[in-house]
Amino acid sequence: MSRQRTKKDMANDTDQSVASYSRRKFLKGLGTVTAAAGCTAGTKSAWAGATLKDAMGDFFQDHYQRMTPEEIADALARIERKALRKFGREITCTNTPPLAGVVFGYALNISKCKGYRDCVSACVRENNLGRGGQMEYIRVVELEKGRRDLENADHYYDHDLVPQEGKEYMPMQCMQCEDPPCVKACPVDATWMEPDGIVVVDYNWCIGCRYCMTACPYSARHFNWSEPLVPPDELNPDTHYLGNRPRMKGVVEKCHFCIHRTRQGLQPACQEACPTGARVFGNLLDPDSEIRYILENKTVFRLKEELGTEPKFWYYTD
Amino acid sequence: MSLLRFMGDGVRSMMRGGPLYHGWLLLLVALIAVGGWYYALQLREGLIITGMSDQVSWGFYIANFTFMVGIAAAAVLLVIPAYLFHREDVKQVVLLGEAMAVAAVITAILLVVVDLARPDRFWHIIPFIGRFNLPLSMLAWDVVVLYGYLFLNLLIPFYILYRHYRGLDAPVRSYFPFVVLTIFWAISIHTVTAFLFSANSGRPFWHTALLGPRFIASAFVSGPALIIISLLLIRNFWNYSVKPAVIDMLAVILMFALYINLFFIGAELFTDFYNETSHASSIRYLYFGLQGYDGLVPWIWTAMGLNLVAVFMLSFERLRANRVTLVLSCMLCFTGIWIEKGMGFVIPGFIPTPLGEIFEFVPTFPEVMITVACWAVGAMIFTLLARAAVAVEQGEIRAVVESQQ
């Protein structure tokens, strides 16, 4: 169920699916909201907070894929209320569905990557990542020319100028595998692959066992060892339930191809931030897309291809 | 109802003992209290109080969990001789082995629970109410087999002891199918735990077919070592009859298992180091250090030394017969396996990370104390269950015979 995105310019998207008005708004307007566990009745005064009711609603919240539209609407409203309480900011949390006929793919030109790490910091800001720790979805490593083994990669390079002589740079993030080992590993099905190819996490369902992190061959999944700290004034208020809405301690998160942006036709934040044009993103099912041109015409490779995970993140060279 | 009386008498018997016994229980309670205090801290602040990181996302808790499941599985080494080979002397102590299995399984489950960052969401893993990823998730399978094993090892002893409490026989044929099930289940709990690790194709240190056999072999070292020590203590303190032949049998099994385990380790070392690929980075880190990081090197070599000395001592019948040297050997190899299968197994799987980064792990004090508390819970459960079992078997507690029985 989607919401009208009045903030975003959708004029160019001729094939954008018709945004239906949220049933939640309708119900809220009527003042009658049915709740899963009978805990969120009477949320007319939603913004006033109802912390106990929200806590109960949170506790009894079902798995995302099993919730009815009403329950999802309640969950979204709870998240928005919680953000208001915690950050003093009003946010919108949607669950924009996948676009029809779209499977996302990403290509990165490592001849062009200069190691600026603009992608890393743009992602942190766009996706409300906790600051002060190690929570970064993208990791750029510096490799020696002549070898590309990750054993000798430098993750913590900190030069005055990049690119350095004799070095290459390779950013890595969640590969959104077609056969994801993390999805198999999760004991509670808190992570799965959406129809548009994005591997998502239901942060309200994750029990924090971290088996998915063990299973991931790309170190792409990250954990909130404590409550994530996001400065309220830097909070991005446009959020998606399966993406960048504020998370909590004890759950796993990872790159989700900026699901709140890409399902609206916008570029992921890392692609937008990259000044060299090294990053290309698009629909693998569209034969005229840039990503398809790259896959069909350039020299491409994927990391750890021999593991059979079928990543949807390719690297290519000039 | 006599069932209630049985349980009441059982619990009462658990409280009876000398000052040493009560001192032991008090010590365990103290350890549990300290750990519990730190666990409350962990619930408040999150797993950040531990030494784990994104790079090493499983640490001391899971290391001890892995070891504990092995102890639990080893009860089968008493079950098989008792019921399949009809060894009456072993049958006398098999209940104690099952008590140890129960204690070990509960400790293992407890260690997983403390490792969970969101125990408030425990209901997500209950089948049907939550969402259980069977048959794909090995962790889901682990939950199933551990709880099943717990149930089996409570069911059979409970039945036997209840019958004995009422002065009745517990004919084997009435529960023999469960015994057979327990035997296979014991192997399965530790195989599933091994599969938990070996399923990860992105972690070459664990991604080996040999892991299941290695786990069973090392479990059959650490388990009997602990059983031998426990049986000797029980014989000594509670005058419970433990035939020397039982101890001898366990010691021989231990020795063979230790030889097999060392052979497996040798096979791994050869395979990894003969033509060394990047798949061997973790084992190089463990045994020799990698790029200057060598935190686990002294530990693993100590473990090797302990195991080699133990297997040497166990090879001599005279040293096995001498209970002092036997207990020493058991303590040595128990510690050696704990190192080699705990920290020496779980941690190197994360170093280096799949992206080649080396980030070492050191458990923090709260993390260690919470683990110690889990061990203390296990020790207490074993102590109490063994105490009650001994009370029934020695005739200390009996149901009052009712006229209408």
Added chain:
Amino acid sequence: MTAPLSVSLTSKSIKTCLESVRLKYRNQFLFILQMLFIAPALSATGDGASLQTEKLPFTVESRKHRFDYVPCDDCHDGVEVIPEVLEMMADMDDMHDMEVRHGNADLQCNNCHMLEKGGSLHTLSGKTVDLDRAYRVCAQCHSREFQDWQYGAHGKRMKRWRGGRVVLNCTGCHDPHNETGLEPRAPMGPPGVRQRLERQQHRHRHGRKPWERSE
């Protein structure tokens, strides 16, 4: 995010002398005028690009209106500078403050620029190329990059991943006059480490190149 390496770097002080306002307004007017002729202008060129008879399937952002040194014949008469302008510029040594350094190629201004015709570019065969279509000139030598750029493997896509594609001209990122890559700059900081844990010091890593044999 791009480095606009246009010639306006040192222009600010010169503008006041050169009736900058007039120039700018005139450029804007010319820009709008030329936009009306984009389609026929494109189809008129025949320099071998595959887009020669088709309308571009994507939009190239214009940057011509940001230039200060066009049209060239405001100050130039051929390669010579008009004497009146030269007097105004007595205290400046080089107007454009640059020399042409285009990789290893031996180029001078009029290899690409037509000093007449309002500051257009030209192909090797003499066809006029508008400044906002500079890629036609670049494509003559850099045909591989040009093809990649056409289909999206080279250069940055602006705005959205679907819908109308908007890209930059070659000169939007590359300075054709002055070592055409992007400038090295400081990177954003290294990754953090989990709170309450110390960053682990880098010990020794062998810096041996694969082609260096060990002793």
